[in-house]
Amino acid sequence: MTNEELKNSLLMAPKNGYTTLTADQRAEMEAYCKRYMAFMDACKTEREATTWAAAEAEKRGFVPAVPGMEIKPGDKIYMNNRGKAIILAVIGTEPLSAGSNICAAHVDSPRADLKPNPLYEDSEIAYFKTHYYGGIKKYQWVTVPLALHGVVYRKDGSVITVTVGEDDSDPVLMISDLLIHLSGDQMQKTASQVITGEQLNVILGTEPLAGEGSDLVKLHIMKLLNEKYGLIESDFLSAELTIVPAGKAREVGLDRSLIGAYGHDDRVCAYAELEALWSIGTPAKTAVCILADKEEIGSVGISGMQSEAFEYFMGILCDGQGVNLYECFANSFCLSADVSNAFDPNFAETCDRRNNSKLNYGVAIFKYTGSRGKGGASDASAEAMGHIRTTFDNAGVLWQIGTLGKVDQGGGGTVAAYMANRNIVTVDAGVPVLSMHAPMELVSKLDCYHTLLACKAIYLA
Numbered sequence: 287m288t289n290e291e292l293k294n295s296l297l298m299a300p301k302n303g304y305t306t307l308t309a310d311q312r313a314e315m316e317a318y319c320k321r322y323m324a325f326m327d328a329c330k331t332e333r334e335a336t337t338w339a340a341a342e343a344e345k346r347g348f349v350p351a352v353p354g355m356e357i358k359p360g361d362k363i364y365m366n367n368r369g370k371a372i373i374l375a376v377i378g379t380e381p382l383s384a385g386s387n388i389c390a391a392h393v394d395s396p397r398a399d400l401k402p403n404p405l406y407e408d409s410e411i412a413y414f415k416t417h418y419y420g421g422i423k424k425y426q427w428v429t430v431p432l433a434l435h436g437v438v439y440r441k442d443g444s445v446i447t448v449t450v451g452e453d454d455s456d457p458v459l460m461i462s463d464l465l466i467h468l469s470g471d472q473m474q475k476t477a478s479q480v481i482t483g484e485q486l487n488v489i490l491g492t493e494p495l496a497g498e499g500s501d502l503v504k505l506h507i508m509k510l511l512n513e514k515y516g517l518i519e520s521d522f523l524s525a526e527l528t529i530v531p532a533g534k535a536r537e538v539g540l541d542r543s544l545i546g547a548y549g550h551d552d553r554v555c556a557y558a559e560l561e562a563l564w565s566i567g568t569p570a571k572t573a574v575c576i577l578a579d580k581e582e583i584g585s586v587g588i589s590g591m592q593s594e595a596f597e598y599f600m601g602i603l604c605d606g607q608g609v610n611l612y613e614c615f616a617n618s619f620c621l622s623a624d625v626s627n628a629f630d631p632n633f634a635e636t637c638d639r640r641n642n643s644k645l646n647y648g649v650a651i652f653k654y655t656g657s658r659g660k661g662g663a664s665d666a667s668a669e670a671m672g673h674i675r676t677t678f679d680n681a682g683v684l685w686q687i688g689t690l691g692k693v694d695q696g697g698g699g700t701v702a703a704y705m706a707n708r709n710i711v712t713v714d715a716g717v718p719v720l721s722m723h724a725p726m727e728l729v730s731k732l733d734c735y736h737t738l739l740a741c742k743a744i745y746l747a
């Protein structure tokens with residue numbers, strides 16, 4: 287054998303996905319990405335994504351889970367977890383004792399939540415005070431158009447939905463930065479101090495109400511909120527209002543090969559899971575699609591992946607077949623579908639190029655995440671990695687290896703560890719992202735498309 291032949295038979299030779307993309311696949315990819323972008327425009331918070339998914343599921347015959355219900359192959363069942371997370375299942379022909387195939391993504395993204403007493407006036411400018419949610423570079427969130435999304439539980443018990451800044455006729459909001467001319471001191475600070483958390487104050491208005499009094503700009507804003515939404519100031523306490531980047535998802539690049547949007551992490555995997563679930567018919571094993579909340583702050587709380595809401599839902603399914611929940615978990619597989627760091631040549635020194643995912647090389651499989659010696663990772667076994675690799679290969683899914691940066695460079699986690707803690711074999715895989723957690727993140731259309739194929743392959747494994 288020549289060295290060339292040896293090389294071809296022994297060594298990996300990853301190829302850019304465009305070299306193997308067929309014309310049919312390209313058409314599917316473009317159509318899929320259009321639908322994904324529409325989803326992104328409609329859903330910027332976990333609540334919006336949950337509401338959207340529940341409505342789409344009902345259109346497709348999914349019904350809410352009810353304790354005591356009978357469960358048979360082909361049934362489509364979902365649980366809306368208090369409007370903030372959703373789990374959907376298509377019951378397989380095999381009993382749940384044979385396990386389920388789970389894809390788990392999250393639908394919360396980093397942002398700036400309003401404080402419980404947010405509205406104030408300073409120097410005749412009205413502001414909202416915020417407390418950021420998830421990991422952000424705070425300096426990225428100033429001088430960009432922002433929108434207000436959320437719900438308010440009013441004093442009278444009614445709940446109203448608020449969205450300002452998305453319609454073309456809406457105003458947007460903004461956080462100011464210091465002009466460069468006076469930034470001598472600011473420019474000497476470290477990036478984490480250039481804009482502090484307490485400076486993430488959102489400008490709401492500047493026009494005082496006519497007449498006598500103090501804080502008349504604040505009062506004007508409160509009056510506007512009262513006229514439009516019936517709000518009084520104490521209603522902010524029983525609200526979940528959040529500041530997110532305003533605007534729609536956009537094609538990026540002269541070749542339109544990328545999609546720029548707020549919150550690809552992790553709605554890009556959530557959407558792939560949903561479309562895959564719609565397409566599988568009745569699978570052999572029960573397919574379970576999870577869209578979780580609170581991943582960005584540790585998967586805690588009632589709607590996070592550590593919550594027993596998952597056991598509650600799966601328990602209803604297992605009870606419906608007289609199956610033991612623990613047996614179902616022990617035989618289940620979970621794809622923790624979350625985004626990864628795409629290699630960025632601008633910051634090459636932060637990554638190990640041989641082990642980092644790249645744009646257009648397909649869904650990135652992670653054996654482990656975590657930080658400082660894999661701390662906090664679920665660290666999938668050789669067998670689990672073998673299963674996912676074979677499953678993807680057999681289904682024609684383009685995949686690549688991923689790791690989150692150089693050793694000791696930083697790190698991060700996903701829901702994987704919490705699924706594995708349940709005695710469910712779990713592997714991380716997802717779409718590589720540039721500028722993760724920035725107000726605008728970038729993904730490649732090709733990787734989005736192969737993540738759709740990846741979710742489908744897992745459900746049908």
Ligand code: MN
Pocket residue numbers: 392551552581624625
């Ligand atoms: Mn994520």
Ligand code: MN
Pocket residue numbers: 551582723
């Ligand atoms: Mn994240």
